[in-house]
Amino acid sequence: MSKGRAIRRIVVLYDNIEDLISENDRRCDGDGDDNATPEQDRLQVRYIALNNALPWFHRRATDLEYEEYIHMLKKIRQGADSARGDDTSKLKGLVSEWVNRELKPDPPLDREDKHCHGFVSDACGRLLCPTEMDWNNPNVRAGIRDRTDGHIVTEMSWPSFLYLGYTADANNLEEGLFKSKLLIQAYKAIFTSPSSAKEVAGDGDGANIIEHNKRAKKDMFGKKVKTHVAQIINMQKVTPRSIAYVSCQLQFALSSVTSWRSIDGDFDYVQFWNNVVDFFEKAPGRVARCNVDRLLVWWTRYVIYHVKTSSTKLCLPYNI
Template sequence: MQSKHRETSTTNAHSQQSAVQAASVQARQRQRIAQLEEKLEALELGRVVKEKQANYYAAQGRAIKCIVALFDNIEDLVAEIDRRYEGGNEDHTIDQDQLQIGYVTLSTTLPWLYRNGSEMEHNEYTQMLKMLWQGADSARGDNTSKLKALVSEWVNREFKPDSPVDSNDKHTCGFSNDACGRLLCPAKLDWNNPVVRAGIRDCSEGYIVMDLSFPAYLYDGYTANPDDLEEGLFKGKILIQGYKAVFTSPSSAKDVEGDGDGADIIQNNRRARKSFNGAKVKKHIVQIINMKKVTPRSIAYIMCLAPWSRCTVQGQQASQVVEKVFGRSHRNDISDVAKARMSVNALAMQRAQCDDAAFDSA
C-alpha cells in the first residue's frame, strides 16, 4: 500500500515537473516571439522612415534644376565654394562666378541642406545627394513631357496654323513650321519677311539664331519695341503659361492673359491645399520649397524647356534645338558688330544709356 502511494506520488511529481518545463518552454518561446516582433517592427519602422526620407529628398530635389542650376550638379557648386574658401581673393572666371551664385541660390532654396549635410556620415551625405539629383532629373523629364504636349496645344489654339503642330512629329515643329518659327524668331527680326524666314532656316549670315537674341515668344504680344527692348520682356503669354504649368499646375495656365508680373503664380501657394470635397491635392514646386517669388533662374529654366518641347528643327533632336536657340556654336562665326546689334547686347546698351541719362540729369 505504501509502495503504491510512493509510485503515485512519484508519477505526480514527474507530471508536475513536465508541466513546469513545458510552461517554461512556452514562456521562452513567447518571449522570443515578442522579441522578434519588436525587431520586425523596428525594421519596418526604419524602412518606413528611410522611405519617407527618400521621398522627401526626391521631392525637394525637383526644385534644383528649376531654380538653382539647370546643368551644374550639387557637388560642383559645393566644390566651388570650398575652392574659394581655401584660395582667398584670387580672380574668378564667369563660370566660377555662376557656380557661386548657384550655391547661394541652393542654400536659399534648400536652407536645411548645409545643416543636415554637416551632421551626416560621408555615405549618408552621398546618398542624400543622389536622391536629390534623382528628384531633379525626374522633374526635368516630367516637365519636358508635360510642356511637349501643352505647348503644341497652345500654339495650335492661338495661331491655328495651316500645318498644326504635332508634339510627336518633329517635322511639323521648329522653324519649318510658320507658327513655331514666328515664336522662335529673334525679336529684332520680322518673321513675316520671306528673306528673314529663308535666312534663319538656312543659318545664313545675319540671320543666325543664338543665345544673344531674345526670341519673340518672350515678349508680350510676341513683338518687341526696338527702341525699348525691355518693354514687355518675359511677359509672353506662352512663356507665362509654361511657367505656371511647371511651377503650379497645367490647370493654372488656362486663364493666363500674358500681362501679369508673375504675382498670380506665387499666389497659388497661399491657397488652400485641399479641394472643396476635402481631398488632398498633390503639392507643386511652389509649395514644396515655399517659393516666394519668380526668380531669374526659374524664368531661364522655362525659356529653355519651352522651345525644347515645341520647336524641334528638321532633322535635329531636342537637345540640339536648345543648343541652336540658346547655344554658342555659331558665336565665333559672327562679327563683334553683328553681336552688338543682337537683342541681348542691344538691351544692355539701352540700359547703360538710360543710366547715363539719369546720372547726367541728377
C-alpha cells in the first residue's frame, strides 16, 4: 500500500491507474497515437509519469498472474488515496493557523470547522478570489457570494493565493505566480515537514531544520533513515505535478467543502489540476519555456535544497 502513496502527489490527482494502463496497452496493441484524442494523450503522459515514479511497476505488472496483478493495483490505489487524505487532514489545521497568523481575520478561522471557510470568510475569500476580480470591492464580494453573472468563480482563473503577496499584476499575470508564501508553506508541510513550513512563515531561525537533517536517525546498521516524503519517494527536484497537487490541496483547505470531490459548485478540481500542469509542461514558446524552467529551479532550490543546506533563517527571494 505504501508504494502507491506518491501517485496522487506527483503523477495524477484523480485518474484511476487502470485508465492509464489501458491507454498504454491500446498504443502497444498497435493503435498508435496518430489519431489519439487530447485526453488519450494526457493519459499516456500520466502513464509515463507513473513509471517514472514507480520504476518497478511495468516489469512487475508484466510478471504477475492476473489475480496478483489486480491485488497489486488495489493496494497501490489504496496507498494513493490514503496519502491524499493524510495530506488533506494535515493541511486542514495548518492552513487555518497560517491564515490567522498572516491575515488576522476576525473572528479567526476554526481549525476544525470548515463551514465558515470559503467565500463566507473575508480572509479565505480574498485568497480564493480570481485575480481579475477585486475582493476589496463590496459589490464584487457580494456578487461572488451570490454567484451572480460576471462573478462566477471557476477553475479557469488563477486564485489569488497562488501569487506572491496574494496580488497579481494586471499587466503581467505571470509575475509572482506560484510564488506565494502560503503555497510554499503547504508544499513544505506535505513534502518536507510541517517544521520546515514553519520556517517559511518566519517563526524560526532555520537552525532546527538543519540540525534535524544533520542528526537524521540512524538504524541499527548505521544507515541514514529517510525522514520526509521528498526523501522517501526520491524526489530530487520540484515537479509541475507536485505543484499542481499542492495547489489543489490548498484550494480545498481554504474552501468550505468538507469532503473531496472533483467538482465544487462551479469549480472543477480536475481541470484546475490540468491547468497548473499545462502551465509548466505546455509552455507556449521558447521564452515561456525558459521562464517556467527558471521557476522550477527556484522552487527546487528554496523548497528542497534550501532545507538541506541553509544554516540561516529561510527567506523567500522576491525575484527568480
